[in-house]
Amino acid sequence: MDVIVLGGGLMGTASAYFLARRGARVTLIDRNRIGTGATVASFGNIRRTGRHLSQLPLAHRSLRLWGEAEKMLGRDVEFRATGHIRLIFDEGGLADMRAYAEAARPLGLELEELGKSEIRARFPGLAPDAIAASFSPYDGSGNPRLIAPAFAEAARKLGVTIVEDARIEKIERTESGFLVTSSRGAFAAECLVNTAGAWGARIAAQFGEEVPLDACGPQMGVTEPLPHRILPVVGIWTRYKDHGAYLRQVERGNIVFGGAAERVPVDLDPGHAVADPTRLPLQLRAVARLLPAIARVAIIRTWSGCEGYVRDMLPVMGRSATTPGLFHAFGFCGHGFQLGPGVGDAMAELIMTHRCETPLDDFRIDRFRAT
Template identity: 90%
Template sequence: MDVIVLGGGLMGTASAYFLARRGARVTLIERNRIGAGATVASFGNIRRTGRHLSQLPLAHRSLRLWSEAQKMLGRDVEFRATGHIRLIFDEGGLADMRAYAEAARPWGLELEELCPREIRVRFPGLGPEAIAASFSPHDGSGNPRLIAPAFAESARKLGAEIIEEAEVEKIKHTGSGFLVTCSKGAFAAECLLNAAGAWGARIAALFGEQVPLDARGPQMGVTEPLPHRILPVVGIWTRDKEYGAYLRQVERGNIVFGGAAERVRVDLDPGYAKADPACLPAQLRAVARLLPAIAQVAIIRTWSGCEGYMRDMLPVMGRSATTPGLFHAFGFSGHGFQLGPGVGDAMAELITTGRCETPLEDFGIGRFNRGA
């Protein structure tokens, strides 16, 4: 089976790898450089807490693959299962956490509830005003700059052709397959996987599938290096977007942070977003609620990227509703990093066998046309 994968982010490169591992002949086409879009803008959070319940089977599948990534890909992509803590500062957040924990338990996610004393003893310096927290010990983080290149290189070793800096000019369904013409040539295949991120809606539209996707850029920042003391990824349960911050400390000591700021609009041509410096003061106030010590630390860099957000915040994944041989995996709405390996594995299974052991029905592109 021949497959063309459009998009060289984490979803596309993981799909290319798992397709090649299943014996498919794969050509991946990326308009820029591998991992240069939403993946490199990612915070690097590998968390299951707070996900839409129907995403949890895919998240569990992906977590197993993250734990195998170093052996599987032959390099350290800095996956660390250091846990994920979400702090709670008010009764509304506590009620939301408890309701989610109860609902997620049948889906295989167990959250530990921590009291203020347990937070202080186990995670000193975090959320001194927190009234509670949830903790998921098996989650953690990974390096967004390493994972997509690692999948691409491993796919290449399995025979996949990886084509970068290739602008797609035309996509045609030939009846027996697909012909993709780009700046580096024409490529034919039996199947086409649309893993083009924020550009995925444009490709779907070529086949009569309209989806409500908005391109946005997150507001991210990183501090100077500090002594390495914060092990888990830190987030918050809150109904107030102004406090929706998150952070993690990498092993080199820098603290990466984001959230608590409006995502900037992105023009898909050229598809780049710049961080808005006006957002930084309010963002840092929210981050300081989680980690007061950050108020005394120098910020050395801010950045943004280009992510595709669906209006219902669920990805588009699975078969096309209009075109045989066309598959979609895009629109992960800023929370696709953890899912990436699982998405690639699931899409490879679906494309090569016609079925998928992980339920994907909630993510089908046909949901946007129901009742039309």
């Protein structure tokens, strides 16, 4: 089977790799360079905690693959299962955490509840005002700059053709499948996989499938290096948008942070997202609540990236509802990094076997049809 994959981020490169492993002849096309879109702008969080419950089976599948990534891809993508702690500062956050933990337990996610003394003993320096926390020991982080190129290189070794810097000019449904005309040539295949991220809704619309998607950019930052003392990824349970910060410390000592600041709107033409420096003070106040020491550290870089946010904050994933041979996997709403390997594996299974062991019904594209 010949397959064209549109979009060279984590979803697209993982899909291409797993399709090739199952015997497909794959052409992967990207409008820029591999892994330079939303993937590289990601925080690098590999978490299951707090996900919509319908995503947990896919998140479990993906976590297994993250654990196999170095051996599978032949490259260290810096996956570290250091755990994920979410701090709690008020009774509302505590109630939300306990309700979520109870609902997630039957779906295979066990969260440990930590009290004040346990936080201080196990994670000194974090959030002196926290009243409790959840801890998920098997989650962690990975390097957003490494994972998509690693999948792409592994896919290339399996025979995948990768076409970069290709502006898509036309997509046509033909008697035998699809014809994609680009600035780098024309490509034909039986199946088309739409992993175009924030641009995915535009492609879907060409086939009569409207998706309410907004393109936005997160505000991310990184500090100068500090002694490496913070192992887990750190987040928060909160009902207040301005408090929703998160951070992690990489092995080189830098602290990567995000959240709290409003996402900036992004024009898809040309699709460049720029961090807003006026939002940094509010963001840093929220981050300092989690890690007071960050108030005394220099910020060396901020950045953003173009992400697609669907109205219901769930991705679009699965078969097209209008066009045989068309498949979608886009709109992961800023929390697709952890899911990426699982998405690629699940899409390859669906395309090549016409079934998928992981439930995808909640992500179907026709959920937006007027009833």
